[in-house]
Amino acid sequence: MINVHSTCRTLEERSKAKNKIDVSRDDCPIRHLEHVMATVSFDYSRCRGAVEVYLISPSGTKVVLLPKRYNDAFITHSNPGTFTWTYKVVHLWGENPIGKWKVLLKVDSMIVSAELKEWYLTLYGTSSNPIKG
Secondary structure, X not given: OEEEEEOOOOHHHXXXXXXXXXXXXXXXXXXXXXXXXXXEEEEEOOOHHHOEEEEEXXXXXXXXXXXXXXXXXXXXXXXXXXXXXXXXXXOOOOOOOOEEEEEEEEOOOOOOOEEEXXXXXXXXXXXXXXXXX
């Protein structure tokens, strides 16, 4: 298990790399993922269910962590707040975790605004190929 974090930094750093985490070979002995735990925290202006969250692996695989949710957007959570949740991702099984990871927030700017506060990954896997044994 490897923990990798991205937290709020100075404004300059935030605008450049807040939504990216670079996993290097020196930091991570894993070469084949089993699963990933992604914890994402963001502030929203209202209608939190109108915010979608995506994780993009170094291989370019785009995973939906949080889809748009109508009932959560317009009925139960219409006030501003902070949303923090941990997602288990098995869609990336077998991928190499080395490289740049990205998290993206997608919003309908007519309904809501959102800002990523922090996020981190916990990677689970093995150094040897599980298919070859």
